[in-house]
Amino acid sequence: MSHRVSVNPITCEAHGMCAEMLPERVTLDEWGYPIVDETPVSGAVLAHAMRAARACPTFALLVERERAPSRR
Amino acid sequence: MSASPPTLSGDRSPSHEATPALPRLLAGIPSDGAMGLGEHLALHGPPPLIRGRGRRQDQERAERLIAEIDRAGLLGRGGAAFPTATKMRAVAGSRGRAIVIANAVEAEPASFKDRTLLETLPHLVLDGGLLAAEAVGADELIVCVSESARASAQSLRTALGERATRAHDGAVERSPRVRVETLPDHYVAGQETAVINHLGGGPAKPLFTPPMPFERGLRRRPTLVNNAETLAHIALIARHGAPWFRQLGTPTQPGSALVTLSGPVAYPGVYEVEHGASLASLIEAAGGTTAVLRGALLGGYAGAFIGAERLRGLGLSNEHLAAHGASLGAGVILLLSDSACPVAETARLARWLSDQSARQCGPCLHGLDALATSIEQIAEGRAGARATQRIDRLGSMVVRRGACRHPDGSVNVLLSAMDTFRAEFAEHARHGPCERCASPEELPLPRREIAPDPPPRRPSLLGSRS
Numbered sequence: 001m002s003h004r005v006s007v008n009p010i011t012c013e014a015h016g017m018c019a020e021m022l023p024e025r026v027t028l029d030e031w032g033y034p035i036v037d038e039t040p041v042s043g044a045v046l047a048h049a050m051r052a053a054r055a056c057p058t059f060a061l062l063v064e065r066e067r068a069p070s071r072r
Numbered sequence: 073m074s075a076s077p078p079t080l081s082g083d084r085s086p087s088h089e090a091t092p093a094l095p096r097l098l099a100g101i102p103s104d105g106a107m108g109l110g111e112h113l114a115l116h117g118p119p120p121l122i123r124g125r126g127r128r129q130d131q132e133r134a135e136r137l138i139a140e141i142d143r144a145g146l147l148g149r150g151g152a153a154f155p156t157a158t159k160m161r162a163v164a165g166s167r168g169r170a171i172v173i174a175n176a177v178e179a180e181p182a183s184f185k186d187r188t189l190l191e192t193l194p195h196l197v198l199d200g201g202l203l204a205a206e207a208v209g210a211d212e213l214i215v216c217v218s219e220s221a222r223a224s225a226q227s228l229r230t231a232l233g234e235r236a237t238r239a240h241d242g243a244v245e246r247s248p249r250v251r252v253e254t255l256p257d258h259y260v261a262g263q264e265t266a267v268i269n270h271l272g273g274g275p276a277k278p279l280f281t282p283p284m285p286f287e288r289g290l291r292r293r294p295t296l297v298n299n300a301e302t303l304a305h306i307a308l309i310a311r312h313g314a315p316w317f318r319q320l321g322t323p324t325q326p327g328s329a330l331v332t333l334s335g336p337v338a339y340p341g342v343y344e345v346e347h348g349a350s351l352a353s354l355i356e357a358a359g360g361t362t363a364v365l366r367g368a369l370l371g372g373y374a375g376a377f378i379g380a381e382r383l384r385g386l387g388l389s390n391e392h393l394a395a396h397g398a399s400l401g402a403g404v405i406l407l408l409s410d411s412a413c414p415v416a417e418t419a420r421l422a423r424w425l426s427d428q429s430a431r432q433c434g435p436c437l438h439g440l441d442a443l444a445t446s447i448e449q450i451a452e453g454r455a456g457a458r459a460t461q462r463i464d465r466l467g468s469m470v471v472r473r474g475a476c477r478h479p480d481g482s483v484n485v486l487l488s489a490m491d492t493f494r495a496e497f498a499e500h501a502r503h504g505p506c507e508r509c510a511s512p513e514e515l516p517l518p519r520r521e522i523a524p525d526p527p528p529r530r531p532s533l534l535g536s537r538s
Contacts, residue, residue, distance in 0.1 A: 008280045009433035010475050029469055033434035 002040035002066045005049050009033075012060035021052035022061075040066060093320060095344045096328050097304050101192050106227045109234040112195040119199045120310050122206035123247055130206075137207045138164065141306060143314035145326040150175060150262075150299030151374065151402040153325070153390060156306070159296060162286040163208045166294035170210040172248070173271070173290070174201040176217045176224060176300035177255050177262035180372045181516045183404045185330035186300040188342040190217065190224035193304070194231035198250065200303030203310050205248040208296050213250045215300075216267050220257045228252045259373070259428035263476050264297040266430070277430040278476035299402070301330050321347035325389045329400065335407030335514065336363035348389040351405070364410035367492055369515070371401030373425065374481025376488035377408075397488055406515065413508035414493035415500045417515050418486065419444070419451040424517040425482040436479040439470035443486060450497060453504025460501075463490065 005025050007018070014032035024045050025037045041049050046063070053061045100107060100115045107115075122137060123130045142157035163170050174197060176186040189197055201213045217224045232250055253271060255261045261276040268290045270276035289295025298306075305327060309317050318326045325347040331354065334340040338359025345354055351368070355361060365380040376398035378386065386392065390399045408414065426440035443466045449455035456462075467483040474480070490497055499506065 008475075009435065009473060010278075010280045012434060014434055029435060031434055031438040033438075033473070035469075035473070 002042055003046050003049065003063050004038055004040055004066050005036055005053075006038060006062045006064065007034050007036050008060045008062060010060075011058045013058050015057050017055045017057065018052045018061045021055055022048050024048065026052070026061075034061070094328060094346060096308060096320075097189070097193070097196065097301070097330060098342075098344045106191060106230065107193050107195065109195055109231065109238055112193070116196075116199075116308070116311060119203055119307060122203065134164070134207045134209065137203065137310055140314050141309055144305075144309045144317040145314075145324070146302065146305055146309060146317070147325060148299055149301040149305070149329065149402065150264075151180075151371070153399065156298065156302055159286060159298070160204065160208055162284075163210075163294045163296040166287050168293045170205075170208045170294045170296060171212045171214065171290050172201060172205040172208065172210045173264075173267060173295060173297045174213065174215040174300050174303050175262065175264065175267055175297050176215060176221070177267060178221070178300075178402075179218060179257070179259050179262035180402055180404055181259075181518050182332060182334055182372060182406050183402050184332045185342050185403055187217075187221050187224050189300055189304055189330070190215075190221070191227045194227045195235075196304040196307050197300045198228075198231060198235070199307035199310075200305070201250070201298075202248055203306055204296060204298060204303060208294075210296065211248050213248045214271060214290075215250065215252050216255055216271070217252065218257050218261065219254045221254075225252055225254060259425075260430045260476060260478050263478070265476070267297060268295060275430075277432055278474075278478075280475045301403075322389045322391060324391060329388075329403050331388070331400070331403035331405055333358050333405045333407070334516070335368075335405075336361055336365070336409045337407060338362055345388055347400075348387050348392070351383055351386040351388055354388065354405070355407075361407070365407055366410045366412065366414060367408045369404070369406040369408065369485070370396075370398040372404030372406075373421065373485055374477070375399065375401050375404065375485055377414075377485070377492040378488075379492045380410075397484075408514055411508060411511050412514040413496070413506055413511060414489065415451045415496050416505070416509040416511075417513070418489040418493070419448045420513065420517055421489070421515055422447040422482075422486050425478075425486070429478060430476075433474040433479075435470050435473035439466055439473075439479060440482055442466050443470070443483070447486065447490075450501050451505065451509070453500055453502070455501055460490070463487075 016032055018026045018034050019028045026034045029035055049063045053063045122133045138157050138160050146156045147153040148156055176190055178186040205213045215228055255270050255276050260266055263278045265279035266276045268285055269279050271290050285295040285297055321327045328344050328346050330342055330344055332342050367377050367379045368383055369377050378396045393399050422444035426444040429436045429440050431437050446459050446463050450459050467487055470479040471483050
């Protein structure tokens, strides 16, 4: 079962913790907001992702089990 | 009024021979005021009954109506062209009592079709809304208009009053409750989650999805949000059937559509066209052009520009328009005359789009502002050599990074302008403003203020959410 990292752009306030803690999937744009690579994560990277999500001051970083692509 | 309502069973052939091709929605449109309930029923007949004959039969009829809409191939008319039946099935299949929202907020400054429908033919929209509500098992229909559309709200209230009176003699017996709500006038207020957010007591700004409205929307209930025109089509599909609907349009985009045509034509306004009809025939119906054209904007301010040289032979369907990176969107067609400066117009549009950001998502807030600044610099002739690369990079940095599609639509329309008017952009980058820069402004960009931001959220670090 694979997991995917994403960000809630409304709650995100560009603290940048995610890029520090999960450079495997997150880089920052020129204003400090995360650009998230949505390639599935597993193993050690998944563990880092969970830690980064818990460390986000606004809980904007999401780690979710892969689900059917939503209509958007 | 004793004629029995038509059924959807298919054992009776729909009465399409008797129905003229066009207009459909706009048939019998009064020259002044709104069509009353009596006239509406005399013209279209009563809508088929869905509910009221016991659970099992009701369920069957609800499913049959959705199947008919599916066969008709009706696509949403709010701009996204999403299959209406798919959305309805998702709502009907979600847990909990559904709510239906008729979205006539029409925040697109150059669009007047939903307003026109409500001001002249409110019963068509109400029929469609009630049928949709019954089909998905909703007990509530909320019709949403923008604050500035006072005539729409008034027309709706009068129409609801007529129905309340009629309900006594059994002519229109419908169970869902109906109410009218108004939303503030700004560009993103018409986005479906912004409507839900506002109705739920929040600001009229988009929400983060998932959950999608069809699974958990207003008051956490499954919510069907349909554009007013979409509902009006449902009102007719329920009466005449899918084969009738498909007599017009293209196989992938069946039926007719309302378009708002503005710019240098003799009679700008709302027209009903068959999907696939030529832009030339629409312009002809509008009395022809009154100036030489430089281009057209299709699909409104989230759409795309097409240069005048490519307008000849252009078909009004998404298949035709896709080749030009455009789509019909909510049916907005803006013609740009040869006397306007396309660069100045694009710069104004870029700043306006940036101002219309809900200011919720960083990439949209900062990205659209940076994009507008770069385009303004080109228009004023003070951009660096790398301005175009900067704009391309900003574009790809902003797309798909907002909670809604405002940044995506904005990037799309601005990049299409730079591509379509390449020569003028190059000219401005080198020599600054041209003589046409001072011409009267052509793109309508009303000042619509977004409510001030709520106090900053204090992130709560107490309590764990896992």
